[in-house]
Amino acid sequence: MNKNLLVEDLGRKDYKETWDYQETLFQEILDIKIKNRREDAGLQTPNHFLLVEHPHVYTLGKSGDFENLLVSEEYLKKIGASFYKINRGGDITYHGPGQIVGYPILDLENFFTDIHKYLRLLEEMVILTLAEYNIKAERSPGETGVWLDVGTPFARKICAMGVRASRWVTMHGFALNVNADLGYFDNMIPCGIRGKAVTSLNVELGKPQIDLAEVKQKLLKHFAQLFEAGIQQKTEA
Structure with a gap:
């Protein structure tokens, strides 16, 4: 089993370009697995972890x-946002500048074969990261993602999640609001859940900006610990 993780920070990149890149990596892993099963080739499958910021975009799960989506696609064009219907689980999500989006493209057979465990560990990665900023984050029963003040009238979501998996290979992932412009969330019902607010780390800390690079490193540290994975940085896509 290969527990090494190839990490790429793509900076700010168009959603569709990143989605296409995910699909390429995803298919490469599937092709290796198919070859192994057909030919008993014994080839190792790689594991990727993409980090990215997207320009304003709304995505709708299958x-x-x-x-x-509470506004027209014409209105989205006016505010410089795009829209895609995509092949992950979950409902509608917004991505934009100031948000860390992570796409682990893993062969879970290198780690464990349990999608629910995978999602819970992604949530735990975010919870542990936020704890380093003295933010008490938690899960909300029946609702994937990471929340603050669950069970109170002030419940608010800080990290959304939606994944796809085939033959135990994953794609899509999580979106953590760090310095996000929360006004863009007003154009949708986040994750299809009415009456729940959305927040961002900088808002919770009362600061104009949080260092994105620092948050990324904390996320990777906790991911590596939770998945018992090795980290290798890739400098170019």
Whole structure:
């Protein structure tokens, strides 16, 4: 089993370009697994972890409701945002500058074969990272992602998650609001859940900006610990 993780920080990159890149990496891993099963080739499968910021974009998961987008696509063009219906689980999500988006493209057979465990560990990675900023984050029963003040009238989501998996290979991932412009969330019903607010780390800390690079390093540290993975940085896409 290969527990090494090849990490790429893509900087700010178009959503569709990044999605296409994910699909390429995802298919490469699937092709190796198919070859191994057909030919008993014994080839190792790689594991990737992409980190990226996207320009303003709304994405709708395969089981999502288009009505959770509260504005027209013409309005989105006016505010410089794009829209895609995509092949992950979950409902509607916003990505934009100031948000750390992570796409682990893993062969889970290198780690464990349990999608629920995978999601819970992604949540735990974020919870442990936020704890380093003295933010008490937690899970909300029945709702994937990471939340603050669960069970109170002030419950608010700080990290959304949605994944796809085939033959135990994962893609898509999580979106953690660090310095996000929360006004863009007003154009949708986040994750299709009515009456729940959204927040960002800088808002919770009362600061104009949080160092994104620092948050990324903390996320990777906790991911490596939780998945017992080795980290290797890749400097170019």
